[in-house]
Amino acid sequence: MTFRDGAADLIVSTNDAKYRRVAGVDTFPLDAGPDTLDVIDASGFPPRVVATIEVAATIAGPPQAVAITPDGRLAIVSAPNRYDHAEKNNILGTFLQIVDLEARPPRLTGTVDLAHHPQGLAINRAGTLLVAATVGGTVAAFRIEGKALVAAGTIAVAEKRLAGIAITPDGTAALVALRDEQGIVVLDIDGTKVGAPRERVSTGVAPYAIDVSSDGRWAVVGNVGLAGLAGDPAMLSAAADSVTLIDISKRPFRAVQHLTVPALPEGVAISPDGRWIAVQAMDGSNLVASHPGRHGRGRLLLWEIRGAEAVRVGDLPAGEAGQGVVFSADNRYVLAQFNVEQQIAVYAVNDGSFEDTGQRIATRGGPSSIRSMPR
Secondary structure (H helix, E strand, O other): OOHHHHOOOEEEEEEEOOOEEEOOEEEOOOOOOOOEEEEEEOOOOOOEEEEEEEOOOOOOOOOOOEEEOOOOOEEEEOOOEEEEOOOOEEEEOOEEEEEEOOOOOOEEEEEEEOOOOEEEEEEOOOOOEEEEEEOOOEEEEEEEEOOEEEEEEEEEOOOOOEEEEEEOOOOOEEEEEEOOOOOEEEEEEEOOEEEEEEEEEOOOOOEEEEEEOOOOOEEEEEEOHHHHOOOOOOOOOOOOEEEEEEEOOOOOOEEEEEEEEOOOEEEEEEOOOOOEEEEEEOOOOOOOOOOOOOOOOOEEEEEEEEOOEEEEEEEEEOOOOOOOEEEOOOOOEEEEEEOOOOEEEEEEOHHHOOEEEEEEEEOOOEEEEEEEOOO
16 A cells, blocks of 8 residues: 555655754764654544655755655655764755655655755645755756656746745745845746746745645745844844745735744744644744753744734744644644654644644654645
8 A cells, every 4th residue: 555545644754863952052963873754644643654764854944845745656855964073064965865655665766966955845736846945046946757856947046045935736836935135036837847036025034934825825934033044143032033924816926914923933834724824933942051042942833814814823832942843634733843852743723722732753863844745
């Protein structure tokens, strides 16, 4: 039985084992095991891991550096890196990894080279196109042919780093986060052909992760603020950041609301039905113990979209230096990556009565990126 026969709701999570954050301090233990990719079946409760595959991953970058095709046959993993202990230096890879989920057991089957280190990934609902945003300011496009990626062009978008990327449900546009140059760029898509930048959308400072609703009405963008910009951040005080709600129901797309959130909204997601927004914010839990803005845990927040605006309805403790979030296909649960704890936590939406179910999925390494099948 294949994954696509056995589950209607597959979610993929990458886990960076080589990196560990200890009270806000970056460490790279010599005895670390391999990075991994977990395939999670969320079609029932509690969600469960159905496969674990060794891949190269990294915590650096938006927590959307992985993607899965809508038929559940392939996963693509981005943002690889390795740590040079002799030089004490992180070396960023410039390739994508192809994982065959139909193989028994599922396995890494190949890599595709890029000119720049890839960050966020997105696959269209038809399962024919993959786009990768890079730190070189380009978007690399690939046709998905069987179980192979075929280069379909590179689009110059910016002079500096890009971050997250998302494709609208109708497959006609991609939203790309300009991490260093601010705002969202919208690219036109015709089948598997990706066009030049067409329009810009306002966001907060350092737009990072992006998600879109399956009904084609909304997109949300997490803006990680000054901490997300290049250079020495000096002493940041875990000040509030923002999430931007964007109306994508018609062109040109436009920002309609900026939501205030605790510092570093690392993970953002919108429910498939377009009703709920979930945000995992670090809220100082990534800072060193001596920092005045240090908190032991981050926050997981829930908004409900009512008419043309979002209203906050939930705020719960989350993990330490948490990463990505994703909704289950039935809109009932939020899966949140707890990086330091090496767990994925499951929260229940319950029609706005938000609660932590207490369910935890153990991971081999700190979970760093998470995505669902295109919906």
